Amino acid sequence: MKRVTISWQALIALLCVVGAMVMLPLFSAGAPQPPSASTIALIALLAIAAALLSFAPLSAPLIATVLFAGAHGAAWLLLGTLAGNEGFAGPAFFLLLAACWLLAWRCVTQLSDLQPTRPTGQWLLRLLIPAIFGAWILVIWEGLTRGGGIPFVILPPPSAIWARIAGSLPTLGEDVRQTIFKAVLVGYIVGCISGFVVAILADRVDFLRRGLLPIGNMVSALPIIGVAPIMVMWFGFDWQSKAAVVIIMTFFPMLVNTVAGLAASGNMERDLMRTYASNDWQTLVKLRLPAAMPFIFNALKINSTLAMIGAIVAEFFGTPIVGMGFRISTEMGRMNVDMVWAEIAVAALAGSVFYGVVALAERAVTFWHPSIRGG
Numbered sequence: 001m002k003r004v005t006i007s008w009q010a011l012i013a014l015l016c017v018v019g020a021m022v023m024l025p026l027f028s029a030g031a032p033q034p035p036s037a038s039t040i041a042l043i044a045l046l047a048i049a050a051a052l053l054s055f056a057p058l059s060a061p062l063i064a065t066v067l068f069a070g071a072h073g074a075a076w077l078l079l080g081t082l083a084g085n086e087g088f089a090g091p092a093f094f095l096l097l098a099a100c101w102l103l104a105w106r107c108v109t110q111l112s113d114l115q116p117t118r119p120t121g122q123w124l125l126r127l128l129i130p131a132i133f134g135a136w137i138l139v140i141w142e143g144l145t146r147g148g149g150i151p152f153v154i155l156p157p158p159s160a161i162w163a164r165i166a167g168s169l170p171t172l173g174e175d176v177r178q179t180i181f182k183a184v185l186v187g188y189i190v191g192c193i194s195g196f197v198v199a200i201l202a203d204r205v206d207f208l209r210r211g212l213l214p215i216g217n218m219v220s221a222l223p224i225i226g227v228a229p230i231m232v233m234w235f236g237f238d239w240q241s242k243a244a245v246v247i248i249m250t251f252f253p254m255l256v257n258t259v260a261g262l263a264a265s266g267n268m269e270r271d272l273m274r275t276y277a278s279n280d281w282q283t284l285v286k287l288r289l290p291a292a293m294p295f296i297f298n299a300l301k302i303n304s305t306l307a308m309i310g311a312i313v314a315e316f317f318g319t320p321i322v323g324m325g326f327r328i329s330t331e332m333g334r335m336n337v338d339m340v341w342a343e344i345a346v347a348a349l350a351g352s353v354f355y356g357v358v359a360l361a362e363r364a365v366t367f368w369h370p371s372i373r374g375g
Contacts, residue, residue, distance in 0.1 A: 009106040010051040016099035017047050020092040026081060027093065033084035039077060046074040047099045054103075060110050067107035068132070075100040075139050079146075087149025097143045104136050156338045161345060164338040171327070172346055179324040180350055182239035183311040187246025192303055194247070195254030196296070200284075202255070203262045213259065216252035224249070228314040237318045245314040250303040257299035261292025297362040304358050308351045 020026075021044060027034055050070020054063050078096055082089070111129050116122050138158045144150065145157040152160070165172065202208040228245050235241035265288050315325025324343050331339040 007054055007106050007109075009102040009109070010054045013047060013099040013102040013106075014051045016095045016102070017044050017051075020044070020095035020099070023090065023092040023095065025092065026090060026096070027085050027088040028090045031085045031088035035081040039081060043074045043077045043096060046070045046077070047096065047103060050074075050103050051099075054106060054110075060114055064107050064110040064114070067103050067110065071100045071103035071107060072135075075104075079139065079142055082143070082146045086146045089143075089147030089149075093147055094143070097140070097147075101136060101140060104132060108132055153335055153337050156341055160338050161341045164342040165345065168339065168342060172342065174322050175324045175327050175343065176346060176350065178239060178320070178322045179242070179311050179315065180308075183242035183314070183323075184246060184307045184354075186239075187243035187311065188250055188303060188307040190243070191247040191250030191307075192254045192300060195251040195299070196258055198251075199255045199258035199262065202259055204280075209259065213256065216256050219248065219252050222248075224310055224313045225317075228310075228317045231314065232318040238320060239323075242311045242314040242319070242323075246307045246310045249306045249310040253302050253306065254296070254299040257295045257302075258292060261295025262288050264288075264295065265291040293366045294362075297358065297366065300358045301355060301362070304354045305351055308347060308354070312347060 024040065025031075025034060026040060047070060050067050053066045053070075056063070058066075075097070078093070078100065081093075108129055111125060111132075114121075114125060116125060141155075142157045142159060145155055146159075198208070198212065202212055224245065227248060228241075231241040231244040231248075235244050262284075312325040312328070315323040316329050319326045324347055328340050328343050331337075331343070
């Protein structure tokens with residue numbers, strides 16, 4: 001018989017539900033549209049049932065499913081009671097929100113303990129766990145901002161940001177095209193390729209290696225706000241100046257990491273290549289570059305975030321009337337904070353996708369590396 005596991009998250013969630021039922025109503029006096037008693041009872045019932053069933057001697061996948069359904073169902077109903085009652089949430093509301101969050105925490109813990117044997121199941125878990133974690137950041141954000149009546153100009157709720165995104169797709173599309181598909185991609189590609197080529201040359205020419213690497217460390221410490229205005233003066237207000245900033249930001253990380261990677265192959269491997277009568281070019285292509293791939297992809301991943309940051313910040317110092325940095329700057333001046341957060345959300349999503357593509361390429365190219373084989 002399966003042993004019963006006592007979860008402290010579920011125990012505290014039960015106490016939160018009991019406390020909320022004692023402290024009813026959910027909203028303070030004067031709330032325009034207080035929820036019905038049946039809605040409150042259903043929220044409490046879902047949370048209690050999920051918490052109690054998590055103690056049952058059931059399989060881990062079944063417990064995780066019950067916790068997922070109970071936590072998210074109760075949270076969805078709870079957030080639904082905020083319609084028309086923004087700023088009137090009382091202690092009972094926040095106790096129920098805490099109970100739902102604790103149940104979701106327990107659900108993620110159960111999922112983390114699973115060991116699926118099929119690759120499909122492993123990939124699903126890798127996607128599901130961070131998705132639940134991210135969703136609960138938004139749920140708590142929504143509940144605190146709307147329930148607590150936080151001023152819109154200080155922190156808008158995710159629902160308002162999503163509404164702004166949905167209503168501003170043409171504007172956001174133009175900003176993404178200007179910033180990402182022009183400045184970021186062009187600067188990223190040129191900066192990474194030039195850094196890689198110069199690293200190959202520096203590896204062969206001792207003078208370049210001794211001279212460039214100290215300069216690379218110095219340039220890497222230069223502030224963007226100092227470089228961006230100069231690039232705007234040199235290359236104009238369009239995307240070319242932002243691409244130049246991105247090139248500067250991505251060139252030296254690629255240079256430094258590639259040089260370090262080319263030196264990563266051991267003396268034994270190099271001696272073995274010499275016994276095969278390999279020349280320098282063959283040793284570079286067949287031994288040293290493959291050994292440097294983890295370093296190169298590390299630079300590519302670092303540069304994927306640096307490129308986004310550099311292009312957006314550079315647009316604060318002069319740009320046509322389009323671009324993500326331009327939009328953030330101008331809309332903040334107009335106090336349209338929902339549009340500012342919409343641009344931030346789109347930039348974060350684009351940066352995550354960019355980073356994810358590079359990470360997938362790394363897994364495909366460096367599948368032989370111990371860090372990939374063990375993942």
